[in-house]
Amino acid sequence: MTMAPVQPSGTTEKGDYPWWLVALLAIAGILAAVIVANDIFAQVFTVVVKGIGVTVFVTLTGFALATVLGLGVALMALSEHVVLRQVARFYTEVIRGVPILVLLFYIAFVGAPALVVTVNFLASPVIAAGWVEPIVVRDISLMWRAIIALMIGYSAFIAEVFRAGILSVDKGQIEAAKALGLSRYQRFRLVVFPQAIRVILPPLGNDFVAMVKDSSLVSVLGVADITQMGKVYASGSFRFFETYSIVAYVYLILTVGLSLALRALERRLRRADTR
Template sequence: MGSPPPVRGEFPWWLAAAGLIAAALLWLMVTDETYARILATVSQGIGVTIFVTAAAFTLASALGLALAVCVLSRSVVARQAARFYIEIVRGVPILVLLFYIAFVGAPALVAGWNALAAPLGLGQVATRDLSLMWRAILALTIGYSAFIAEVFRAGIQSVDAGQIEASKALGLNGWHRFRLVVFPQAIRTILPPLGNDFIALIKDSALVSVLGVADITQLGKIYAAGSFRFFETYNVVAFLYLVMTVGLSLALRGLERRLRARREG
């Protein structure tokens, strides 16, 4: 059985408890020398974590939208190719995809570029020129684009068919129908699950540490291995991720309430 839905107006005791724990950890980070040193070290990876997440999410959203359009197109080839991509990629764990792209896909991509560049007189590149961070971003892009494509597809299909027929009657072509009628209405349905995927991507960005990318998790792992302060280090690592994910989750709930109120109004 699932948990019962929250009662409207109910005090968020879970948030109060989380806030107390966060306040206690913040106090330790300010007053305890060990925690302060760990925070100073681990926080250097915040920028990398945010960049990897933002870059991968932006690219995955663009690719996911293109895939969703292909799935809904009239072309059988486009529909089947997009569906093949979505189903295959969704069946591969993100960690396996990271290793595959980093150590199989990246060398193949470089070899393909060099084969095309040689006849054109363009410069050759080496596999090491493609950094591990960008290999990780590419893997996360591929992995999440398949899930985001389904979000876009469901949102586009949620638009009332009468709206589309009306736009056809007005003489709008396919692109203008999508840009002016379909997408503005679909985005209200798309935004909440898209936000959930962004939060999930923040957490999955920790997987890039297996490639040695200096994100929050990797710096925490290195510090803990050298100092044997595993308890304190992973308290700080978990705290930083929770601040980002819980903060975004609360912002997303506020956005959902606004969208619901606007729809009901």
């Protein structure tokens, strides 16, 4: 049996030209022309894009916080202390088992009031002295409740990504770093993390793209993101086809653009490895 020739690393196989991207760009161009030419689509687009700033802010802030929290949980899961490992596993399994929408409602309508009660209780001496005013639930905006919910929900998945990436580093290199007298922090910063990031980046990028889409869930709290702006416009004008076509179009621009940027970064890291 004749073996097919092996393609050199980094080359593109025959027929692997990104026709999907060409087709997607063609559709995007047609829709852009429709938006320019059609007054109804143009009006819907003008309304929907007002929510892009909120969507981007919620996504970036939520993902940054989730990454920090996820890294902390991952380090706990890899700790030498059994209590920290068990706490990290408990947190990960519980949070991953709760749907994001349920978590969103829980944080918004249960967690936030509970936090207010706790803070007021702890600050009761200074409140009684008249130094500060007690906080109320409405002091915590719905947008920040949504960000906290996304942070908690995604941190469990990101923790597993970090844990897998750290475990992918060869133990011999860690032992060599110990033999050189590097501290635990130095081993992580200089040896483990630079190698683990190449494994971590692709699934972490997938989680980032997924959060862009899941940020649309904040509309159930009335946060004025892309989805909420479209929902309000459609309910008043009954232009559901035009509205949700534009909403999908805007989300596709965001997610496909992010995906292409992440793939470019991955290729750059692979080229750096081959040097």
